[in-house]
Amino acid sequence: MITAENLHKRYGSKNAVDGISFQLQPGKVTGFLGPNGSGKSTTMRMAVGLDRPTSGSITIDGKQFSQHKAPMRTVGAVLDAGATHPGRTGKSHLKVLAATHGISASRVQHVIELTGLGEVAGKRIKGYSLGMNQRLGIAAALLGDPAVLMFDEPVNGLDPEGVRWVRSLARQMAAEGRTVFVSSHLMSEMSQTADHLIVLGRGRIIADAPIQELLNSGEQRVLVRTEQTSDLANALTARDVSISHIDAETLQVTGLDPRSIGRRALEAQVVLHELTPQLTTLEDEYMKLTGDHVEYRSGGAFEEAAQ
Amino acid sequence: MNTTHINTATATPRTFTIDSTLSGVSFLAAARSEFAKLKALRTSWWLSIITVALGVFIAGAVAFSFQQFAADDSAMAGDALQIAIQGQAGSYFAMILLGSLGVIAITTEYSTGAIRSSLTAVPQRFLLLSAKGLALVIWTAAVTAVMVLLSHGLTSIIAEPLSLGDIFDAEIAGMYAASWVSVVLTSLLGFGLGLLLRSSAGGIVILAVIMFVLQMVLSILYGVTGNAAWVEVLMQAEYMNLVDNAVNPNAGEFSMVPALEAWQAYVGLLIWVAVPMTLGALRFSHRDA
Numbered sequence A: 001m002i003t004a005e006n007l008h009k010r011y012g013s014k015n016a017v018d019g020i021s022f023q024l025q026p027g028k029v030t031g032f033l034g035p036n037g038s039g040k041s042t043t044m045r046m047a048v049g050l051d052r053p054t055s056g057s058i059t060i061d062g063k064q065f066s067q068h069k070a071p072m073r074t075v076g077a078v079l080d081a082g083a084t085h086p087g088r089t090g091k092s093h094l095k096v097l098a099a100t101h102g103i104s105a106s107r108v109q110h111v112i113e114l115t116g117l118g119e120v121a122g123k124r125i126k127g128y129s130l131g132m133n134q135r136l137g138i139a140a141a142l143l144g145d146p147a148v149l150m151f152d153e154p155v156n157g158l159d160p161e162g163v164r165w166v167r168s169l170a171r172q173m174a175a176e177g178r179t180v181f182v183s184s185h186l187m188s189e190m191s192q193t194a195d196h197l198i199v200l201g202r203g204r205i206i207a208d209a210p211i212q213e214l215l216n217s218g219e220q221r222v223l224v225r226t227e228q229t230s231d232l233a234n235a236l237t238a239r240d241v242s243i244s245h246i247d248a249e250t251l252q253v254t255g256l257d258p259r260s261i262g263r264r265a266l267e268a269q270v271v272l273h274e275l276t277p278q279l280t281t282l283e284d285e286y287m288k289l290t291g292d293h294v295e296y297r298s299g300g301a302f303e304e305a306a307q
Numbered sequence B: 001m002n003t004t005h006i007n008t009a010t011a012t013p014r015t016f017t018i019d020s021t022l023s024g025v026s027f028l029a030a031a032r033s034e035f036a037k038l039k040a041l042r043t044s045w046w047l048s049i050i051t052v053a054l055g056v057f058i059a060g061a062v063a064f065s066f067q068q069f070a071a072d073d074s075a076m077a078g079d080a081l082q083i084a085i086q087g088q089a090g091s092y093f094a095m096i097l098l099g100s101l102g103v104i105a106i107t108t109e110y111s112t113g114a115i116r117s118s119l120t121a122v123p124q125r126f127l128l129l130s131a132k133g134l135a136l137v138i139w140t141a142a143v144t145a146v147m148v149l150l151s152h153g154l155t156s157i158i159a160e161p162l163s164l165g166d167i168f169d170a171e172i173a174g175m176y177a178a179s180w181v182s183v184v185l186t187s188l189l190g191f192g193l194g195l196l197l198r199s200s201a202g203g204i205v206i207l208a209v210i211m212f213v214l215q216m217v218l219s220i221l222y223g224v225t226g227n228a229a230w231v232e233v234l235m236q237a238e239y240m241n242l243v244d245n246a247v248n249p250n251a252g253e254f255s256m257v258p259a260l261e262a263w264q265a266y267v268g269l270l271i272w273v274a275v276p277m278t279l280g281a282l283r284f285s286h287r288d289a
Ligand SMILES: Nc1ncnc2c1ncn2[C@@H]1O[C@H](COP(=O)(O)OP(=O)(O)O)[C@@H](O)[C@H]1O
Pocket: A011, A014, A015, A016, A034, A035, A036, A037, A038, A039, A040, A041, A042, A043
């Protein structure tokens, strides 16, 4: 179990992680979602002791990562694909890591096959594609058969087949009772993998909830079409109901379900052409949650330049 | 939703437990891993092969010229110890080459990012560092021993009065051991510099300055200041002067400054090595990787 308590990290004057607390449960895939620069990688680096927290703590089963007797059996982390010596072969990279914990050669061979690196394991890492590097990183993380798996943006550089494979790996590891922590800046990625979501924006937690709850929490919006928009708007006006005019014949109503809208329309003798509930998707929720927290927005100038 | 999706909300919660009988990280295992890293690095092999080849070549060349001089002029013929000392001239190249290996052993981890993998396997930083240091010492000690022995063999074959069996002569063996120790210490000096500077070029340049430039600068300063006492102290404490005093029993004979006792020279060398190592280790253990 990973526990963060009031975790802070400053780089110079920049608050990369700004006082976050959370607890990750075993047996679940916890998604760590946030736009680029929100502090996901920094948090993960602190979890394995690569970066020191400015204040607060992040522990695994109550102990700092470095205090564990068998670190590779405690946490397997895929933090960045490039953390290897390009002159070594994939296999020698894995063997060197395995040697630190007396992990057998057959286990090295096993993770090579598991990650589909059989063909290239004997070649120098220099020639690996981004996808192969990701697989090598995952192989290294799995070497110790760890209780916690941490993947920082694992699908970067993977082909669609690889992406599916990583997803099912994460699910499988969680089903085995391990704690799985996967970061991504893509909502769509998370909705297919995670049971629980921690959403980060500018170094702060803006949501920490089961994914189902996030999906249900969205207020319901209903699209209504009628020629008598002002009559209908008058009939619907109440506290907690907001009405916006989309065009001359279309209203968007929040805070009332379609059934009540239909009934009040009848009472006010308004003819409706359309009455459509709008489902909020997780993606919308994410945009809403992080809307105020995005550090870099795509600027018009950049988009023009890119064309 | 995905068909492989497992509903963990209703499944009985399971917690994976680590088999505590499996081995954890240990110093010896970490050292073995670090040694395997050196072995897998092409640069290690190149630097080591050049060290041995150059050392042996220089020994042969020196022995040959001694033999020539002795034939022309018997007064030029040295004693066995003198020839053995000259035969070790290649150890100066060994120092810079294996010192550079010491620098690279740590800086490549930073330049490639591999340090992050190393630290997720062995997060106790001091343990990782000591394991790296030990692996480096074992490697350079073996390479230097090969160089010293082969150089002795070749010198003794070519030049009279040094013979193969003189390796058991206490004075000669002691000189070889001192030369061997100075090369290994210099590789650790390189390691400390690499750790402190985190830059291959920076580490190697500073090492070369320590080995080749400092002595020259101090000699000039000595002249300019009219043999000032404080410059004399600096000259005595200068790295290559200490090496000379540790290795050469006749040190000081041709030197501008009085010779030191061998133990004093060793203490001085240890301080030279310890300072960058300690500063580097402090930086390594407190900073973000
Ligand atoms: N080593 C570092 N030095 C200085 N700033 C950093 C460093 N690492 C990250 N940052 C900054 O901290 C913030 C969070 O970065 P990061 O954790 O990489 O975010 P994410 O992984 O969510 O994209 C960013 O603004 C980034 O520029």
